[in-house]
Amino acid sequence: MASIWIINGLTMDADSGELAKKHVRIENGVIAEWLDGSSLPNAAGADTIDASGKLISAGFIDMHVHLREPGFEYKETIASGTESAAKGGFTTIAPMPNTRPVMDTPETIQFVLDKAKTEGVVRVLPYAAITKNELGRELTDFPALKEAGAIGFTDDGVGVQNAQMMKNAMALAKSLDMPIIAHCEDDSLVEGAAVSEGAFARKHGLKGIPNESEAIHVGRDILLSEATGVHYHVCHVSTEQSVRLLRLGKSVGVNVTSEVCPHHLLLSDEDIPDSMDANWKMNPPLRTPKDVEACIQGLEDGTIDIIVTDHAPHSEEEKARGMARAPFGIVGFETAFPLLYTKFVKTGRWTLEFLLAKMTRIPAEVFKLPYGTMKTGAPADLILIDLENERAVDPANFLTKGRNTPFTGWKLYGWPVLTMVNGKVVWTEEQGIER
Numbered sequence: 001m002a003s004i005w006i007i008n009g010l011t012m013d014a015d016s017g018e019l020a021k022k023h024v025r026i027e028n029g030v031i032a033e034w035l036d037g038s039s040l041p042n043a044a045g046a047d048t049i050d051a052s053g054k055l056i057s058a059g060f061i062d063m064h065v066h067l068r069e070p071g072f073e074y075k076e077t078i079a080s081g082t083e084s085a086a087k088g089g090f091t092t093i094a095p096m097p098n099t100r101p102v103m104d105t106p107e108t109i110q111f112v113l114d115k116a117k118t119e120g121v122v123r124v125l126p127y128a129a130i131t132k133n134e135l136g137r138e139l140t141d142f143p144a145l146k147e148a149g150a151i152g153f154t155d156d157g158v159g160v161q162n163a164q165m166m167k168n169a170m171a172l173a174k175s176l177d178m179p180i181i182a183h184c185e186d187d188s189l190v191e192g193a194a195v196s197e198g199a200f201a202r203k204h205g206l207k208g209i210p211n212e213s214e215a216i217h218v219g220r221d222i223l224l225s226e227a228t229g230v231h232y233h234v235c236h237v238s239t240e241q242s243v244r245l246l247r248l249g250k251s252v253g254v255n256v257t258s259e260v261c262p263h264h265l266l267l268s269d270e271d272i273p274d275s276m277d278a279n280w281k282m283n284p285p286l287r288t289p290k291d292v293e294a295c296i297q298g299l300e301d302g303t304i305d306i307i308v309t310d311h312a313p314h315s316e317e318e319k320a321r322g323m324a325r326a327p328f329g330i331v332g333f334e335t336a337f338p339l340l341y342t343k344f345v346k347t348g349r350w351t352l353e354f355l356l357a358k359m360t361r362i363p364a365e366v367f368k369l370p371y372g373t374m375k376t377g378a379p380a381d382l383i384l385i386d387l388e389n390e391r392a393v394d395p396a397n398f399l400t401k402g403r404n405t406p407f408t409g410w411k412l413y414g415w416p417v418l419t420m421v422n423g424k425v426v427w428t429e430e431q432g433i434e435r
Contacts (some may be wrong), residue, residue, distance in 0.1 A: 002421060003027055005043040009051030009384065011374070012353050014047035019352075024056065025379040029423035033376060034335070043387050049425075051384050054417060056357055059091025059122075059364040059381035060337065064156070064181075064235060064259060064308035066329070067124070071100025071110060076313040080114065081085070081245075081333075082120035084400035085313070086427040088333035089416035091381035092123040092371050097134070098157035104129040104140045104310075113149050121433060122419075123381075123427040127181060130155045130169045132348050136162055151367065153182035156235055159217050161187055164258055167224045174230040179367070180201065181233045184217035185283075194323050196285040198269040204276070206323070209285050215241035222249040224254055233366070234258035236310050238284035240294035247303045257366045259308040260295050261338045263330060278319045278326030280406045283314070299358065300350075306363045307355075308378050309336050313402025331402040337385070339407065341414030380423040385416050392429050399433070 004026040010019040011034075018154030019038025025046070035041050043218065059408060062085065068076035078095075081384050085093050095112065101114060109126055116124035125217035132138045134157065141152060153173055160182070161168045173180050190209045196207025222245060225232035228274055237243060237258050249256045268289045272280045281288065299302040312329025319326050344350040363370030371381055393410045395403040417429040427433050 001103050001426070003046035004049065005041060005046050006049045006051050006382070006384075007040060007043070007328045008037060009056035009386050010053055011056050012356070017351065017353055019055070022056065023381070024374075026423045028038035029380055030181045031374060031376050031380050032377050042318065045392070049418070053386075053388070054384040055387055056374070057383050057385060057423065058360040058372050059383050060089045060359045061372050061421065062090045062093045062309050062311070062333070063306065063363050063367060065093045065095050065311040065333070066313070067112075068099065069115065069311065070108070074315055077119070078115045078124065079119040080401050081311070081313070082116065082122045082124065083123050083271060083433050084331070084333040084398065086419045087323050087416065087420075088292050088335070089337055089383040089385065089419055090122060090333060091111055091383070091419060091421045092125065092369065094125045094127060094151060096154065096156040097127050097129040098155075102129050102132070102133050103127070104132050106141075106144050107319065109145060109148040109150050113357050116171060117240065121435065122367065122421055126345070127154045130160060130180070131165065132337045134158055135417065136160050136165060139165070139169055140170065142176055142178065146176055149423045152179040152181050152233070154183065156183045156237070157179065159185040159187065162316070163220055163224065166221060167370050170224055170228040170232065172297050174228050179231040179233050181235060182217065182221055184214045184220065184221065184314070186213045189213035194281055194285070194372060195272070196269045196287050200269040200272045211239040211287065211291065212243050214239050215245060218242045219245045222246070223252055224412075225249075225256055226252070226254045232256045236261050236264065236284055236308070237295060237298070237304055238264045238291060243298040243303055246298065250303060257305045258303075259306045260299055260304045261308060261310045262332065262336050264295050265292065266343055276323040276413040276420045277406070278321065278323050279330060279404045281323055282310070282327055282330050283327055283328035294399040294423070305366050307336070307340070307358045309333055310402070311331060314399050314404050316403055319404045330404050330406060331398065333400060334398055335405065335407050337416065339410070340412040342412045346413060353392070354357055382420045383416050384418040385414055387414055389413065391415055415417070
């Protein structure tokens with residue numbers, strides 16, 4: 001692999017917190033050296049990428065995504081999903097196991113890994129199911145699934161309803177030094193509901209999903225994590241009550257971490273249009289403005305650890321069924337960073353350093369991954385971002401098969417323009433996907 005120089009890029013200075021011009025040399029897929037940008041390096045014989053005016057960042061890490069394959073290839077494939085991730089600046093992604101068949105055997109884990117190797121363009125780290133077929137009745141073979149390459153266990157898409165089953169899963173995962181990742185939802189409180197129990201539901205006479213349906217499982221599982229010692233990670237936090245419980249759990253030393261999605265930081269149920277557009281339907285649903293602010297503050301004070309997309313593509317036909325009958329979920333790869341950069345960094349509420357950490361370094365730390373860093377010797381998972389160009393969200397230009405987003409037309413800054421994985425450029429704004 002030829003040497004590569006990325007020259008004239010901007011990076012965050014660790015001491016001042018300001019952007020500084022830098023050059024970086026990449027050798028054999030790893031970061032070899034950084035040079036001050038005051039003068040050009042000798043790049044003779046190397047490939048050169050001029051990053052003038054662009055931010056150089058570690059590639060984003062998304063620990064909660066849905067690639068749909070196997071079984072739902074009409075919604076997304078490993079090929080299209082990883083292409084979409086690359087366009088959004090993500091270099092490492094973790095797909096959920098609620099496929100068909102469910103990723104609950106070594107063979108299904110191996111299928112995903114093999115597909116990702118031959119057809120994917122970013123790093124894919126699959127989760128395996130906690131229970132067989134995600135039915136909550138019988139644990140999967142955790143040791144065999146770990147051996148096959150699963151990075152953790154989750155029944156995402158459904159909550160594990162039986163507390164003893166979850167405690168047994170946690171104890172087994174702890175013995176293997178593996179995390180349990182939980183979709184927190186009490187089924188007895190949500191049947192037949194499509195939106196949050198709030199303003200929109202009342203206005204349109206809809207059954208609502210109450211906040212406590214999430215928080216009950218969060219509280220239960222924090223206690224079970226305390227009892228077993230497992231690393232317990234809460235998916236897509238959306239309620240003030242959940243944030244409160246997570247803060248309490250951390251304060252007494254429970255090994256609990258959590259994540260939040262951009263849409264739960266940016267939108268509330270009061271934003272849902274009266275047209276009943278199902279592109280605003282996701283699970284967890286959009287909550288109240290109070291919940292939104294609680295999630296923002298939870299992220300800011302470290303109660304919530306990381307940002308994920310919960311990228312969940314569906315077909316346009318499915319989403320056209322209306323709020324009551326359409327499936328839950330929105331796409332997220334290609335809009336995540338621009339949304340958060342525009343909303344929180346451009347307005348001055350967050351620093352750029354804070355946002356980048358929540359999407360790179362901290363996910364790697366939480367899940368013990370050797371990525372998310374730009375240190376010398378690290379894998380060259382790097383992205384270039386245009387912080388200055390304003391562009392509107394246009395689903396027609398997405399690389400994902402899904403067009404299901406509530407953010408159509410939003411004018412945003414902070415668009416990735418190049419993505420590199422292990423020193424190989426896999427996507428550029430000019431050339432598209434490069435294989």
